[in-house]
Amino acid sequence: MYTQSMDIPDAAEKGPPESASAASELANAFEARIDADGRIEPQDWMPDNYRQTLVRQISQHAHSEIVGMLPEGNWISRAPSLKRKAILIAKVQDEAGHGLYLYSAAETLGTSREQMLEGLHSGRAKYSSIFNYPTLTWADVGVIGWLVDGAAIMNQVPLCRCSYGPYARAMVRVCKEESFHQRQGYEALLVMMKGTDEQRAMVQDATNRYWWKCLAMFGPPAADSPHSALAMRWGIKRISNDELRQKFVDATVPQAKVLGVTLPDPDLKWNEARQHYDYGEIDWQEFWTTVAGNGPCNKERLATRVKAHSDGQWVRDAAMAYARKYRERTITEAV
Ligand SMILES: [Fe+2]
Numbered sequence: 462m463y464t465q466s467m468d469i470p471d472a473a474e475k476g477p478p479e480s481a482s483a484a485s486e487l488a489n490a491f492e493a494r495i496d497a498d499g500r501i502e503p504q505d506w507m508p509d510n511y512r513q514t515l516v517r518q519i520s521q522h523a524h525s526e527i528v529g530m531l532p533e534g535n536w537i538s539r540a541p542s543l544k545r546k547a548i549l550i551a552k553v554q555d556e557a558g559h560g561l562y563l564y565s566a567a568e569t570l571g572t573s574r575e576q577m578l579e580g581l582h583s584g585r586a587k588y589s590s591i592f593n594y595p596t597l598t599w600a601d602v603g604v605i606g607w608l609v610d611g612a613a614i615m616n617q618v619p620l621c622r623c624s625y626g627p628y629a630r631a632m633v634r635v636c637k638e639e640s641f642h643q644r645q646g647y648e649a650l651l652v653m654m655k656g657t658d659e660q661r662a663m664v665q666d667a668t669n670r671y672w673w674k675c676l677a678m679f680g681p682p683a684a685d686s687p688h689s690a691l692a693m694r695w696g697i698k699r700i701s702n703d704e705l706r707q708k709f710v711d712a713t714v715p716q717a718k719v720l721g722v723t724l725p726d727p728d729l730k731w732n733e734a735r736q737h738y739d740y741g742e743i744d745w746q747e748f749w750t751t752v753a754g755n756g757p758c759n760k761e762r763l764a765t766r767v768k769a770h771s772d773g774q775w776v777r778d779a780a781m782a783y784a785r786k787y788r789e790r791t792i793t794e795a796v
C-alpha cells in the first residue's frame with residue numbers, strides 16, 4: 462500500500478538545499494500546494510515541523526488502534542453467543558489492521574516501526590485516553606462500538622482529506638470499517654434493550670460510564686491544544702476539536718432516544734438559536750490525569766503490550782532467520 466515510500470531518499474542522501482534561494486523555492490512550492498488543497502507525498506520536500514507533527518499524530522493514532530484492541534479483546538472469550546464472538550473477533554482484528562496501515566503511513570515519513578514501538582513501550586508516546594478504562598460488563602463492548610467508534614468516525618472522516626497522501630488514503634478504508642464497528646455496537650445494545658431489566662440497566666450503566674470520556678476523546682478546546690493551530694493551517698486537521706465534539710453530541714442524542722437510554726448530563730438540551738445541543742462541563746482534570754499515565758488501566762495496558770511484544774520476539778527472530786536462509790539459498794542457487 463505504501464510502496465512509494467521506497468523512493469524516499471535518506472535525509473543524509475538528499476542533503477540540504479544548496480542555497481537559500483533553493484530552500485525558499487521548496488518552501489514556496491510546499492505552501493502553494495497546501496493552499497491549493499493538494500496532497501503532499503513522501504518523496505516531496507516538507508518542513509521539518511510538518512513531518513514531526515504528522516509522525517506524532519499518525520503514530521499516536523496507530524498506538525490507539527493497537528492498545529484499543531485490549532479492552533474489547535478482554536471479552537472475546539466471554540461473548541454471549543457464537544455470533545457475537547465472531548463479530549467481536551472481526552472488529553478487534555480490524556483494529557490491528559488499522560494500526561498496521563498507520564504504522565506503515567508513519568514509516569513513509571522516515572521513522573521506523575522499532576522507534577515508534579519503543580516510544581509506546583517506554584510510555585513516552587501517547588495513545589487515546591479512552592482505552593485506559595476497564596470494560597466491566599458485556600454492555601461496555603456495545604457502548605464502545607456505539608460511542609467510542611462513533612467518536613472515532615467523527616474524528617477520522619475529515620482525515621480522509623488530510624494533506625498528507627498516505628495518511629489520507631489509509632483513512633478511507635479505516636473509516637469504512639469504523640462504520641461497521643459503530644453499527645455492530647449499536648445493534649448489540651438495541652438487542653439488550655429488548656431483553657430483561659437487568660440487561661437494560663447494564664446498558665444504561667455502561668453509557669453513564671463512557672459518555673463523558675467519549676466527549677473528552679476529541680481533545681481539549683483549541684486554546685489548550687498546542688498543536689491544533691498549525692495542524693489546521695497545514696490541512697492535517699480540518700475541523701476543530703470543539704466542532705467535532707458538537708457534531709458528535711448532535712448525532713448521538715437522537716440515537717440515545719431510539720435506544721431508550723439517557724445521557725448523564727443534566728445540562729444537555731437543544732438550543733434553538735444555535736441549532737445545536739448544549740452540553741455540560743467536561744472534567745478536563747480527569748482527562749489530563751489519564752493522559753499523564755495515571756488512569757485506572759494505563760499501567761495494565763502498557764504492561765500487556767510490552768509483554769506481547771517480548772513474547773513475540775521468537776516469531777520475529779524466526780522470520781528474520783528464515784529470510785536470511787532464503788536469501789543465502791537463492792544466492793547459492795544463482796551462482
Ligand atoms: Fe480502528
Ligand SMILES: [Fe+2]
Nearest residue numbers: 556610639642
Ligand atoms: Fe473501530
